[in-house]
Amino acid sequence: MLKEFKTFIMRGNVIDLAVGVIIGAAFGKIVTSVVNDVIMPPIGLLVGGVDFSELYINLTDTDYESLAAAQEAGAAVISYGNFINVAIQFVIVAFAVFLLVKGVNSMMKKQEAAPPPPPPGPTPTESLLAEIRDVLKSKES
Numbered sequence: 001m002l003k004e005f006k007t008f009i010m011r012g013n014v015i016d017l018a019v020g021v022i023i024g025a026a027f028g029k030i031v032t033s034v035v036n037d038v039i040m041p042p043i044g045l046l047v048g049g050v051d052f053s054e055l056y057i058n059l060t061d062t063d064y065e066s067l068a069a070a071q072e073a074g075a076a077v078i079s080y081g082n083f084i085n086v087a088i089q090f091v092i093v094a095f096a097v098f099l100l101v102k103g104v105n106s107m108m109k110k111q112e113a114a115p116p117p118p119p120p121g122p123t124p125t126e127s128l129l130a131e132i133r134d135v136l137k138s139k140e141s
Contacts, residue, residue: 028093035089055081 008014036053044050056067057078064070070077122130 027096028089031089031092031096035085035092039088039092040085052081052084055079055084 040052044052054067056070057080058064058070059076059078060070062073062075064073064075067077067079067081
């Protein structure tokens with residue numbers, strides 16, 4: 001069983017998948033930063049200085065000054081601002097994956113469109129037979 005596991009792990013597909021997951025996690029952090037630090041501040045400014053990550057609905061009777069204060073107190077809240085940020089992150093990741101797949105597909109089409117190699121010349125046997133044929137034709141004439 002250990003040998004089978006080692007064979008499974010050493011397959012190219014498993015290693016490729018592991019690399020993909022690691023790069024995906026790093027890419028996720030980059031996208032989170034882009035959304036939180038680059039995209040959302042101008043959008044918040046356009047809609048009146050709103051910080052989307054602080055938008056929430058308090059489900060209790062107590063008022064809290066911020067989402068962090070409500071969460072610290074253990075209040076039941078719906079953090080719809082966080083949902084907006086995550087939805088925008090998803091759209092960015094989906095678009096990036098779309099571009100990646102589109103690029104890979106176009107590269108694959110270029111490889112498929114390569115002209116086929118020229119057909120090989122006649123084999124030595126075929127050449128000899130052609131010479132014999134030509135000699136016989138010349139003797140008949």
